[in-house]
Amino acid sequence: MVAVDNLSLQLYTVRYKLEEDFDATLARIAEIGYTKVEPFGLVNLAGQLADALPKYGLTAPSTHAGLLREDSGPIFEAAKKLGIGTVIDPHTDPARWQSADEIKAIAEGLNAAAKQGAEHGITVGYHNHHFELESVIDGVHALEILADNLSDEVILEVDTYWAAVGGADVPALLGRLGDRVKALHVKDGDGTLDNKAQVAVGDGTIAVNDILAAAPTALRVVELDDFTGEIFDAVEGSFRWLTGQDQA
Numbered sequence: 001m002v003a004v005d006n007l008s009l010q011l012y013t014v015r016y017k018l019e020e021d022f023d024a025t026l027a028r029i030a031e032i033g034y035t036k037v038e039p040f041g042l043v044n045l046a047g048q049l050a051d052a053l054p055k056y057g058l059t060a061p062s063t064h065a066g067l068l069r070e071d072s073g074p075i076f077e078a079a080k081k082l083g084i085g086t087v088i089d090p091h092t093d094p095a096r097w098q099s100a101d102e103i104k105a106i107a108e109g110l111n112a113a114a115k116q117g118a119e120h121g122i123t124v125g126y127h128n129h130h131f132e133l134e135s136v137i138d139g140v141h142a143l144e145i146l147a148d149n150l151s152d153e154v155i156l157e158v159d160t161y162w163a164a165v166g167g168a169d170v171p172a173l174l175g176r177l178g179d180r181v182k183a184l185h186v187k188d189g190d191g192t193l194d195n196k197a198q199v200a201v202g203d204g205t206i207a208v209n210d211i212l213a214a215a216p217t218a219l220r221v222v223e224l225d226d227f228t229g230e231i232f233d234a235v236e237g238s239f240r241w242l243t244g245q246d247q248a
Helices: 011-020 022-032 042-055 072-082 100-118 142-148 160-165 170-180 208-214 231-242
Strands: 007-010 062-064 086-089 123-127 155-159 181-186 219-222
Touching: 007 011, 007 231, 011 022, 011 231, 022 042, 022 231, 042 072, 072 086, 072 100, 086 100, 086 155, 086 181, 100 123, 100 142, 123 181, 142 155, 142 170, 155 160, 155 170, 160 170, 160 181, 170 181, 170 208, 181 208, 219 231
Parallel strands: 007 219, 062 086, 086 123, 123 155, 155 181, 181 219
Antiparallel strands: none
16 A cells, blocks of 8 residues: 555646646646646746645655756756756657667766756656667666666666566566665556556556565656546546555
8 A cells, every 4th residue: 555645646647637727637636635746848837836736735756857858957947946856857769778888878868967956956867668678688678777877866767567568577677776766657557558558557457566565665656648538537546546545
């Protein structure tokens, strides 16, 4: 069972709701019981977040932002104003994960960003998709090669669903990555690349309990990349299952 104060929601999950009514969407998230969220598009949404988060008793311990693709200055400034302590780069070009040299170059970029972040009191991290696990070099998942080349200050947010899709034994992977993993994306579905096949946590084929047990202190961040039904049904269902309200 996940404690509410160790549970967050990636706002990309409800991106279409945010476009319709930003304020009402944050209100609904808080009504379900979430106290933490993980924003995306930070620089563009900073003003709205500054108004809505405190209004609904929400905080954002982490955020996604393209540190390796964008000017990091405005990102760190926005994060600091919103009290966000960790900025996570969410995506890199899949083609860069096919050679150890390219992976080391990604690590160098993250290490440099971490030095800049530290000047603002902000930690830098990286979030994976499937391709960082699908790529195996000399018997080692590319994501693990990245981890071996990161400075101690850089954290990982492991997207456990995409790690499974990429072919990893996720609990074992988390065990090897150890304390560097400070957050998990927790999602469920049929274990394929079909985003529409994702479902509320607990309703799919992913061994969520085993995954959570392998990283007991990491922040649990619920996310759905897509969903065929009413998205808030899945957001609420995930919350209820993870917090034990739907488990006998």
